[in-house]
Amino acid sequence: MNYVISKKTFPIGNEWLCDGVPCRILSVTESTIIVLPMNGSKKSIPKEVFDIEFTECLSDDTYVYAPRYPDGRVSIHEFDIKPISIVPLKNIFKNHPCYPLIEKAEQDAYHSKGNIHCIKIADYRKFKSGEEKATTLERIGDPVFNRQRRHCPPVSSNWTRADFEACSSFPAPIGIRAEDFALPSEQNEILRELLTQIFSCVNAPDLPVELQTHYGITIHKNSHKCDWCGELIDIHGLDQSYCATVHSVNFCHRDPKIGTKAGNVYIGHCSCNREQGGYSETERIDQIIRLARSNPELMERLKNGIF
Numbered sequence: 001m002n003y004v005i006s007k008k009t010f011p012i013g014n015e016w017l018c019d020g021v022p023c024r025i026l027s028v029t030e031s032t033i034i035v036l037p038m039n040g041s042k043k044s045i046p047k048e049v050f051d052i053e054f055t056e057c058l059s060d061d062t063y064v065y066a067p068r069y070p071d072g073r074v075s076i077h078e079f080d081i082k083p084i085s086i087v088p089l090k091n092i093f094k095n096h097p098c099y100p101l102i103e104k105a106e107q108d109a110y111h112s113k114g115n116i117h118c119i120k121i122a123d124y125r126k127f128k129s130g131e132e133k134a135t136t137l138e139r140i141g142d143p144v145f146n147r148q149r150r151h152c153p154p155v156s157s158n159w160t161r162a163d164f165e166a167c168s169s170f171p172a173p174i175g176i177r178a179e180d181f182a183l184p185s186e187q188n189e190i191l192r193e194l195l196t197q198i199f200s201c202v203n204a205p206d207l208p209v210e211l212q213t214h215y216g217i218t219i220h221k222n223s224h225k226c227d228w229c230g231e232l233i234d235i236h237g238l239d240q241s242y243c244a245t246v247h248s249v250n251f252c253h254r255d256p257k258i259g260t261k262a263g264n265v266y267i268g269h270c271s272c273n274r275e276q277g278g279y280s281e282t283e284r285i286d287q288i289i290r291l292a293r294s295n296p297e298l299m300e301r302l303k304n305g306i307f
């Protein structure tokens with residue numbers, strides 16, 4: 001047996017081990033099994049806990065089979081992918097106006113959004129020990145973690161409160177929002193895309209060639225544009241009061257519903273992002289086409305690409 005999977009979420013020390021996450025077995029002794037969860041650091045599990053809380057996770061040369069993940073499987077190489085460090089950039093650009101963008105790129109690439117309703121580990125232990133009863137609390141816990149790695153299992157938006165209360169992990173969280181989900185390889189790709197855009201903005205500092213090689217990216221200076229208005233993005237538009245001015249910059253999503261996924265996020269203007277609203281680019285185009293159908297002049301311009 002090379003891989004196991006936890007049957008429910010439970011705390012180990014001050015960290016959660018999440019339900020349904022495949023774990024690689026690193027070592028086995030009579031009393032302890034050391035596992036590496038796909039979404040976290042290695043953990044030491046007492047044998048009596050291991051026997052109750054884990055079950056075998058099927059695997060072959062390419063995949064581990066984990067039903068809570070998209071397509072019910074995860075490529076084995078995702079276990080070995082490390083996040084890209086922005087420390088070299090922090091050291092060089094700490095005082096440059098682009099720095100908050102680099103930090104936000106890192107945050108968005110690797111971490112799911114917050115959730116204040118998620119139970120804390122200390123409160124979970126009180127609840128499990130009977131110190132705190134569910135009836136004394138209006139609403140205990142939530143299925144979604146408060147900021148976690150983006151390769152926790154996604155929780156379907158169809159998941160109801162009743163489903164959560166009936167599951168074996170309750171009141172512990174069981175995953176992250178579906179739009180926050182991304183495997184480690186995709187997270188690195190998102191960071192690379194965003195770093196490329198940041199350093200391709202007007203007034204961005206030079207990214208030394210050795211760092212471009214290190215990150216596997218190529219910078220074309222003064223080339224990055226906002227897709228909505230077509231204007232070049234100026235790093236000086238990043239105002240201290242975030243999104244307070246017309247041309248401050250923001251992370252825009254081509255389809256807001258699918259979130260920060262590779263190819264779906266770009267650095268654009270706040271005002272342009274507001275104009276797009278909660279609609280995807282595809283939905284906006286569909287609206288334009290519908291309008292043009294009842295307006296021959298507009299349809300002609302659309303066909304000829306004249307605006």
Ligand SMILES: [Zn+2]
Nearest residue numbers: 226229269272
């Ligand atoms: Zn714009």
